[in-house]
Amino acid sequence: MASTSLALFSLLLLLLPLLASAKGGFSIELIHRDSPKSPLHDPSKTLFDRVREDARRSIARAERLRHAFSLAASGDTYQSPVIPDAAIYLMEVDVGTPTNKIFAIVDTGSDLIWTDCKPCKDCYPQEAPLFDPKKSSTYRDISCRASTCSYLPEPACSTNGSTCQYTYNYADGSHTSGNLASETFTFRAAGNRSVKIPKVTFGCSHDSQGTFDNSSAGIVGLGTGNLSLVSQLGSVIDKKFSYCFVPHTETSVSSKISFGANAVVSGRNVVSTPLLGQLETLYTVSLQSLTVDNDSIPVNSFAVIIDSGTTLTILDPTLVQSLEQKLTKIIHLPRVQDPEGTFSLCFNVSKNPKEQFPDITFLFDGAALTLSSLNTFVRYDENTVCLAIVAQDDLGVIGNIAQQNFHIGYDLDNQRLSFAPADCTKS
Numbered sequence: 178m179a180s181t182s183l184a185l186f187s188l189l190l191l192l193l194p195l196l197a198s199a200k201g202g203f204s205i206e207l208i209h210r211d212s213p214k215s216p217l218h219d220p221s222k223t224l225f226d227r228v229r230e231d232a233r234r235s236i237a238r239a240e241r242l243r244h245a246f247s248l249a250a251s252g253d254t255y256q257s258p259v260i261p262d263a264a265i266y267l268m269e270v271d272v273g274t275p276t277n278k279i280f281a282i283v284d285t286g287s288d289l290i291w292t293d294c295k296p297c298k299d300c301y302p303q304e305a306p307l308f309d310p311k312k313s314s315t316y317r318d319i320s321c322r323a324s325t326c327s328y329l330p331e332p333a334c335s336t337n338g339s340t341c342q343y344t345y346n347y348a349d350g351s352h353t354s355g356n357l358a359s360e361t362f363t364f365r366a367a368g369n370r371s372v373k374i375p376k377v378t379f380g381c382s383h384d385s386q387g388t389f390d391n392s393s394a395g396i397v398g399l400g401t402g403n404l405s406l407v408s409q410l411g412s413v414i415d416k417k418f419s420y421c422f423v424p425h426t427e428t429s430v431s432s433k434i435s436f437g438a439n440a441v442v443s444g445r446n447v448v449s450t451p452l453l454g455q456l457e458t459l460y461t462v463s464l465q466s467l468t469v470d471n472d473s474i475p476v477n478s479f480a481v482i483i484d485s486g487t488t489l490t491i492l493d494p495t496l497v498q499s500l501e502q503k504l505t506k507i508i509h510l511p512r513v514q515d516p517e518g519t520f521s522l523c524f525n526v527s528k529n530p531k532e533q534f535p536d537i538t539f540l541f542d543g544a545a546l547t548l549s550s551l552n553t554f555v556r557y558d559e560n561t562v563c564l565a566i567v568a569q570d571d572l573g574v575i576g577n578i579a580q581q582n583f584h585i586g587y588d589l590d591n592q593r594l595s596f597a598p599a600d601c602t603k604s
């Protein structure tokens with residue numbers, strides 16, 4: 178008895194400083210897939226190649242988001258809507274004791290945290306060494322009777338009846354499955370401070386296959402569900418996180434994600450809007466109008482997903498059409514076609530390289546967000562600039578280009594999303 182309480186007491190002493198260090202708030206570098214720090218970086222690609230590829234990935238991800246959105250809206254359970262190929266932002270995480278460094282995809286569009294584990298049958302070829310649970314002193318399988326097991330969309334028991342098993346099938350046939358487990362995760366925070374989080378529930382994948390990138394080894398889900406990192410950290414971070422995405426043309430400075438006290442978005446220019454919160458996993462807000470040059474296009478209260486992993490902004494076709502009509506009246510440049518068909522409004526800027534494109538104001542419930550051309554147009558090639566807002570039926574997504582240079586705070590306790598204009602290369 179005495180030894181049990183002593184053990185508990187020592188455990189508490191051990192945990193306190195760790196939790197305290199997270200409680201003060203912490204910030205982690207977000208590595209863009211195209212940054213030289215990223216394992217996915219390909220130096221042979223130009224900025225234009227990368228923009229076009231990220232745009233194509235947006236369209237593929239949009240298909241899956243739409244599927245997830247319609248299932249969730251009809252009350253059906255669905256699995257992770259996102260395939261890891263849609264990786265845009267990565268985070269370095271140390272898993273286990275001793276630590277095993279992995280690059281994980283940071284994703285506001287999914288919940289489960291997972292990484293590939295040894296042994297991995299049928300795993301996609303991977304460059305980073307796999308995490309070996311047998312070599313970690315802090316690894317524990319989770320029982321299939323544990324409540325955390327019931328949070329999975331399709332919980333299952335191992336054949337020996339003891340271990341919680343997870344399986345995620347992605348719409349394109351990719352899948353990951355393995356043990357639901359708990360482990361210590363260590364984040365390298367700003368100032369090279371280690372923030373150790375004990376007992377993080379994660380999927381230790383022993384079988385994953387499909388269209389995954391071979392140099393990223395897992396996902397950190399930041400969605401609204403119980404298994405996401407945000408929900409797991411809960412009161413330790415006051416259920417708050419924020420990020421600031423540097424413009425995608427900037428490759429020498431990283432973006433940042435913050436948790437807890439560091440995630441409070443404040444100042445004179447902050448605007449905020451309710452998170453609609455009726456869907457599991459996805460963050461949605463209500464879009465009410467778009468304004469170009471004082472001329473408004475009303476929107477019939479449209480729920481849009483705010484997403485880290487989609488690059489372009491995606492809106493209803495009639496809305497995009499009205500927007501394009503207004504823009505073509507204001508922008509007096511020759512139009513050109515995107516040969517790939519991803520973008521629908523492109524201009525030839527070869528004779529007007531310094532052309533100013535108009536601001537577009539997105540009015541969310543209670544929050545007017547004025548987006549400059551940095552957030553709404555991309556350079557397709559040397560002489561072509563395209564609108565980074567494209568049409569898809571039955572879907573609205575505010576993509577990461579639209580979010581650049583805003584400090585964006587998610588407050589899950591108060592169900593609010595806040596925006597403040599920022600220079601993300603400095604803050």
Ligand SMILES: *[C@@H]1O[C@H](CO)[C@@H](O)[C@H](O)[C@H]1NC(C)=O
Binds near residue numbers: 302391
């Ligand atoms: C990872 O993918 C890249 C590009 O597809 C390929 O060149 C490389 O050989 C792959 N690595 C492994 C270990 O399969």
Ligand SMILES: *[C@@H]1O[C@H](CO)[C@@H](O)[C@H](O)[C@H]1NC(C)=O
Binds near residue numbers: 327328329403
């Ligand atoms: C999330 O957790 C709460 C308890 O903490 C539980 O009531 C709820 O059912 C869980 N949600 C899901 C989808 O499992």
Ligand SMILES: *[C@@H]1O[C@H](CO)[C@@H](O)[C@H](O)[C@H]1NC(C)=O
Binds near residue numbers: 337338
């Ligand atoms: C039960 O099966 C799981 C999954 O195959 C395995 O990871 C675990 O070690 C097994 N547990 C026991 C006690 O054999």
Ligand SMILES: *[C@@H]1O[C@H](CO)[C@@H](O)[C@H](O)[C@H]1NC(C)=O
Binds near residue numbers: 369
């Ligand atoms: C950060 O800390 C780690 C471990 O404490 C150390 O190995 C690494 O060199 C440090 N990096 C910098 C940039 O100080």
Ligand SMILES: *[C@@H]1O[C@H](CO)[C@@H](O)[C@H](O)[C@H]1NC(C)=O
Binds near residue numbers: 470471
């Ligand atoms: C928009 O409206 C404001 C105030 O009504 C006015 O000052 C401004 O000139 C208008 N801008 C344009 C481009 O019409």
Ligand SMILES: *[C@@H]1O[C@H](CO)[C@@H](O)[C@H](O)[C@H]1NC(C)=O
Binds near residue numbers: 525526527528560
């Ligand atoms: C853009 O305009 C320049 C100059 O008028 C012209 O030479 C070029 O062919 C145009 N590019 C496209 C893709 O139409």
